[in-house]
Amino acid sequence: MAEELIRLRADLTDEAPPELGALLDVHLMLARDDALCESALHWIQERRYNAEWALSAQLEVLARQFDDMEDEYLRERKVDLEQVVGRMLSTLAGQESPGMAAMGQGARDFAGADPLVLVAADISPADMLGFRDGVFKGFITDIGGKTSHTAIVARSMDIPAVVGTREASRLIRQDDCVIIDGDAGAVIVNPSPIVLEEYRFRQRQAELERARLSRLRHTRAVTLDGQSVEMLANIELPQDAQGAVEAGAEGVGLFRSEFLFMNRGGQLPAEEEQFEAYKAVVMGMQGRPVTIRTVDVGADKPLERSLGGEGRHDHVLNPALGMRAIRWSLSEPGMFRQQLRAILRASAHGPVRLLVPMVTHLWEIKQVHECLARVRSQLADGQVAIGHVELGIMIEVPAAALILPSLLPWVDFISIGTNDLIQYTLAIDRADESVAHLYDPWHPAVLGLLEQVIRQTRAAGKSVCVCGEMAGDTLFTETLLAMGLRSFSMHPAQIATVKQRILRADTARLASTLGSLLTSEQLAAASAQELH
CATH class of the missing domain: 3.50.30.10 (Phosphohistidine domain)
Incomplete structure (x- = not known):
């Protein structure tokens, strides 16, 4: 085989x-x-x-x-x-x-x-x-x-x-006779002649739309009132960089480094292997910035072995609230410093930004700074070339959103992971089918936190990006623009569609309606429609 x-x-x-x-x-x-x-x-x-x-x-x-x-x-x-x-x-x-x-x-x-x-x-x-x-x-x-x-x-x-x-x-x-409607996730078996002709018409329209959208690949995402919007790509593997460039991405907003660590039979990737992977992404993006998220594993993302000698990551009551992301990295300083060395070495080959997931406390950022200082000193002693690397954190936990003003002086940029932010805000386990229908991106608490994080980050003169599923969903594009978001990161295949929506938007008009939207019945209606 x-x-x-x-x-x-x-x-x-x-x-x-x-x-x-x-x-x-x-x-x-x-x-x-x-x-x-x-x-x-x-x-x-x-x-x-x-x-x-x-x-x-x-x-x-x-x-x-x-x-x-x-x-x-x-x-x-x-x-x-x-x-x-x-x-x-x-x-x-x-x-x-x-x-x-x-x-x-x-x-x-x-x-x-x-x-x-x-x-x-x-x-x-x-x-x-x-x-x-x-x-x-x-x-x-x-x-x-x-x-x-x-x-x-x-x-x-x-x-x-x-x-x-x-x-x-x-x-x-x-x-x-079968119709595959991939957009709607629907299959129609033996359709009537009227339905068949309707889908043939849709097929012709979709082909024309794809051809038209393909012409937007090299068009800058600028709103009607002249606001530039950054279009970034989320990728999982080094090979994905080529597809991101071809889709017109201006950089990588999220490289999920944990996929280098998974399915390895318990063997973690060595520093050299990680360096080659990060370097491949940086080189593949041809001078565009690459944001590398530190490894996001833990009890819910096992590495087929238990580090530290004990099975302390196994059989926890609630993996979503356990030892994961930056908590796990700080508990394994040797592994963490090895990854940081590989990322800093890759920065010598192009612009790299370092993203830390699931930050909840200020002391976590301070420990990351200490680890970075030690790694930079080691590389300097070895005369290893590195570039300037900005440090950012993901806002995925409501606690981090609520104490954001105390975190901002310690970071260069903010990235919002809407998937986990929604889960933790609403206390919804997405893996539990009995409550998955309550996972609601339109919930007023979720939108309120998003607006607060975007506003406070921009007021501090720092950049902010959304890299969760909401960034690639055109239902949320205008709402995020109204909140002041000017950087979106999504699957490369979604870039052209979202860019089209941005090109047709007037952020000044959208911003003037944001306050009424957040307090109006439109939210309840949108939320109910999304749940349906």
């Missing part, structure tokens, strides 16, 4: 999205991960399970760990593990990898005048290589989410897709 993944990786053309190569690397890494293979071997040796049963048993163990993760993106990484185990089981059974057979010559034999769509329980990013030949024009899966790797690759390849339907592969039959 590993040989097949290596072959697929080698066969990638220059036209293939960079995400595909990165995801093949992730699958290869998972296939060789001790947490999967060595543990499965333990089932075989100790309980005399056969190989297939042992893999399935270990998958259940690891899947439960992923289900317990608070972070939606990391929780959906379980899909990658399931895809790897599925490919292993097929290999053990002497079968072709799932998905690849369906995309082979047999599928081409069905190809006629009408385009084909693929309906499956799941499709791995590696299997999606079959889409390069143009046999399938879209796909539907039973499992997955909007931040799953399969969905990310689909967006990068501009493939219409709906994931996480649960029952599609059972309900949809061969030769059914």
Whole structure:
């Protein structure tokens, strides 16, 4: 199976999205991960399970760990593990990898005048290589989410897709006529002629809209009243830098460094490996600024091993409130200084900004300053070149928003993580389906905190950026502009759409209506609509 993944990786053309190569690397890494293979071997040796049963048993163990993760993106990484185990089981059974057979010559034999769509329980990013030949024009899966790797690759390849339907592969039959509405996350089976013609019209309109939006890539985001707005990209892997540049990003507003630490079988990345990754992002952005967030892991994002000798990060009552982000970094000073050294070394190759997540107390920032001073001294003693690195903090906890004036003198910039800020403000665990419907970005308390942080930061002469999901959602663009936000960071695919909204906005007019908006019934109506 590993040989097949290596072959697929080698066969990638220059036209293939960079995400595909990165995801093949992730699958290869998972296939060789001790947490999967060595543990499965333990089932075989100790309980005399056969190989297939042992893999399935270990998958259940690891899947439960992923289900317990608070972070939606990391929780959906379980899909990658399931895809790897599925490919292993097929290999053990002497079968072709799932998905690849369906995309082979047999599928081409069905190809006629009408385009084909693929309906499956799941499709791995590696299997999606079959889409390069143009046999399938879209796909539907039973499992997955909007931040799953399969969905990310689909967006990068501009493939219409709906994931996480649960029952599609059972309900949809061969030769059914299917409409995939990826924007709405809807699948329509055997539509009426009127509905079919309506979607054909929408399809033509969408093609024209994409062509028009593509012309905005190199257009500066300036409002009607002359306010410049910075458009930044959120990325997870060094390879994502190319896509950010092509989408017209003016820099990276959030590089999630924790993805360098995950799925490594308990082995943390060495300083040199981190340096090469950060350097690749900096070089890939071609002189544009890169904001690197320090590692954001903890009880809810396990590293397959417990640092410090004890299992102190395991089995906590509430992972979202436990040892995570900067709390975890400060508890492991050796690891933290190693990451800081790698980031500072990368700053010699282009503009770098350092972002610290989940700050709650002033003393946390002071400790970061002490760590930075020690690391700078070490690098200076070794005559290692570094550049000027600005220090910023993420406002994700209401406590930090409320004491912001005391924090601002210690930092150069502020970044607002709206996902966690909403969760902690409303006491909503996004991983708990029974209360997930109460996760409400339009809640007056959330908007009040956002407005306060943006206003106070700008008044102090510091820059402020929103890097959570709200930044890439056009429903919030005008509200954030009215609050005074002039820096947005989002998935590269969202930049053109948000930029279009900004180009049509008049911030002076929006600001004049902000006060009435925050106190009006419009909030309640918007909140109810969002929940619906």
